[in-house]
Amino acid sequence: MNSKKIKILFIDDEVNNLHAFKAAFRFDYEIYTSSSAHEAEEWLDNNDAELILCDQRMPVKTGVEFFSSIIKKHPKPIRILVTGYTDIESVIKAINLGHVFRYINKPWNEAEIRSSIEEAYRYYTQSNQLEDKINELTLAYKELDNFAYSVSHDLKGPLMSIMGAMNIVNQTEDKNEKHVLTMLDLIEKASGQLSDFIENMHIYYKNNRGHLRIEKVSLEEIREEMLALHKLKCLQEKIEINFDINSNSPLFSTDVTKLKVVINNLISNALKYQRKEEIHKRVDIKIVIEGEYMEILVKDNGMGIEEQYLKNIFNLFFRATSEVGGSGFGLYNVKEIVSTLGGTIEVESKIKEGSIFKVKLPSK
Amino acid sequence: MNNYIIIDDNKIDLLVATKAIEMTRTPVSDIHQFLSANQALEFILSYKSEYTTIVLIDIQMPIMNGFQFMEAFETLSDDVKQNYICAYLTSSSNDLDRIRAQKFPSIKQFINKPFTSDTLLTLLKSISSK
Numbered sequence: 001m002n003s004k005k006i007k008i009l010f011i012d013d014e015v016n017n018l019h020a021f022k023a024a025f026r027f028d029y030e031i032y033t034s035s036s037a038h039e040a041e042e043w044l045d046n047n048d049a050e051l052i053l054c055d056q057r058m059p060v061k062t063g064v065e066f067f068s069s070i071i072k073k074h075p076k077p078i079r080i081l082v083t084g085y086t087d088i089e090s091v092i093k094a095i096n097l098g099h100v101f102r103y104i105n106k107p108w109n110e111a112e113i114r115s116s117i118e119e120a121y122r123y124y125t126q127s128n129q130l131e132d133k134i135n136e137l138t139l140a141y142k143e144l145d146n147f148a149y150s151v152s153h154d155l156k157g158p159l160m161s162i163m164g165a166m167n168i169v170n171q172t173e174d175k176n177e178k179h180v181l182t183m184l185d186l187i188e189k190a191s192g193q194l195s196d197f198i199e200n201m202h203i204y205y206k207n208n209r210g211h212l213r214i215e216k217v218s219l220e221e222i223r224e225e226m227l228a229l230h231k232l233k234c235l236q237e238k239i240e241i242n243f244d245i246n247s248n249s250p251l252f253s254t255d256v257t258k259l260k261v262v263i264n265n266l267i268s269n270a271l272k273y274q275r276k277e278e279i280h281k282r283v284d285i286k287i288v289i290e291g292e293y294m295e296i297l298v299k300d301n302g303m304g305i306e307e308q309y310l311k312n313i314f315n316l317f318f319r320a321t322s323e324v325g326g327s328g329f330g331l332y333n334v335k336e337i338v339s340t341l342g343g344t345i346e347v348e349s350k351i352k353e354g355s356i357f358k359v360k361l362p363s364k
Numbered sequence: 365m366n367n368y369i370i371i372d373d374n375k376i377d378l379l380v381a382t383k384a385i386e387m388t389r390t391p392v393s394d395i396h397q398f399l400s401a402n403q404a405l406e407f408i409l410s411y412k413s414e415y416t417t418i419v420l421i422d423i424q425m426p427i428m429n430g431f432q433f434m435e436a437f438e439t440l441s442d443d444v445k446q447n448y449i450c451a452y453l454t455s456s457s458n459d460l461d462r463i464r465a466q467k468f469p470s471i472k473q474f475i476n477k478p479f480t481s482d483t484l485l486t487l488l489k490s491i492s493s494k
Contacts, residue, residue, distance in 0.1 A: 160478045165380050323399060323400075325374060
């Protein structure tokens with residue numbers, strides 16, 4: 001037997017029948033009863049049932065009329081008609097107008113009702129599962145469409161830049177001309193873009209498929225790795241980088257690889273979206289583990305994000321500026337990973353002053 | 365003699381297009397590069413020149429994309445618009461983008477990247493023959 005009881009609405013104008021039905025089945029199913037079609041309609045507006053059993057012969061509205069009147073508003077419940085006398089016409093009506101799943105003769109016996117209920121419920125779960133799956137697939141298909149469009153553009157873009165630059169080099173007779181070097185430099189940059197994009201796509205894919213690999217976190221190791229990774233960029237662009245760590249819980253655990261992707265993305269962004277005119281460019285990173293929680297703060301004094309775009313920055317392929325190149329993958333990946341790890345991410349930003357990204361993660 | 369306005373959120377493509385224009389060895393007055401379409405639009409509102417300006421526009425760009433740019437451009441007065449010849453310059457191979465581009469009377473051509481001096485020469489030829 002299912003742990004969850006099947007929810008059944010039983011409608012009959014004879015109150016004795018309602019009592020009898022409830023007495024017979026209330027231990028196995030969740031039974032709601034109603035003595036008129038009108039009352040049942042009201043009940044359905046505020047409640048859900050998985051199966052509805054209804055008597056055919058009732059004053060005001062017959063069972064078939066009742067079923068055909070609720071079918072638009074409440075298409076999901078499976079309908080079973082209970083009737084004392086069988087003429088072929090009402091059976092046909094029941095099937096055509098009321099979309100009745102089963103037809104039970106009165107006086108009913110317990111075994112027949114039970115088997116009808118079980119069968120109807122199986123049908124109910126199967127058809128609902130199917131509907132959910134169809135909705136899921138429709139959504140996934142739409143997403144895939146958008147995804148394919150954006151990805152093909154982002155993959156093709158740098159490649160077209162490379163081909164354009166190659167074309168210019170090829171047309172230049174004297175390969176020692178200065179602009180040949182410029183074009184080679186462009187080719188290198190475009191190749192870098194392409195490679196970053198593919199790397200991000202890989203992260204996107206891995207986060208959607210992969211399982212978590214929980215390990216103990218060493219903040220020292222993370223700091224060392226991150227500083228080494230970004231050292232060159234900081235030196236080249238004269239950005240001061242500070243990385244504070246503090247932990248009172250050596251047992252704090254999470255998926256370290258995913259955690260590093262999050263931290264690395266936030267630091268890369270902080271370094272990337274700097275303002276050229278700022279003399280003291282700086283990025284402050286602070287990671288604190290206190291008991292069961294880790295807090296990551298990444299703060300920069302760079303370009304900042306316009307307020308109207310703040311709500312969109314975590315969307316896939318969204319970009320808030322064309323000043324600096326980006327794929328629209330980074331923060332989306334960050335947000336997805338943070339939620340996979342059970343955490344939250346917040347951002348505060350002011351245009352031309354900088355941004356603060358705040359991530360909170362629980363120990364796993 | 366022609367002016368050029370190139371709008372592309374990718375700096376590399378701006379440089380490639382500029383170089384390709386120079387390599388056609390056709391008479392060029394000014395080349396203006398823009399990383400974002402709204403900046404280009406602002407520029408056009410106050411730009412005055414005795415020569416025809418060829419506008420090369422990328423489609424997929426953040427904030428204002430190439431379609432939004434053309435929607436705004438088409439609302440300008442005919443006096444302004446007659447000084448410009450617009451063409452999309454895109455890496456999109458999507459047919460829908462091509463169909464959407466046809467909605468804009470000012471778009472004279474849909475050019476696929478990579479942009480080369482040969483494609484530009486073809487564009488210049490088709491303009492002068494009209």
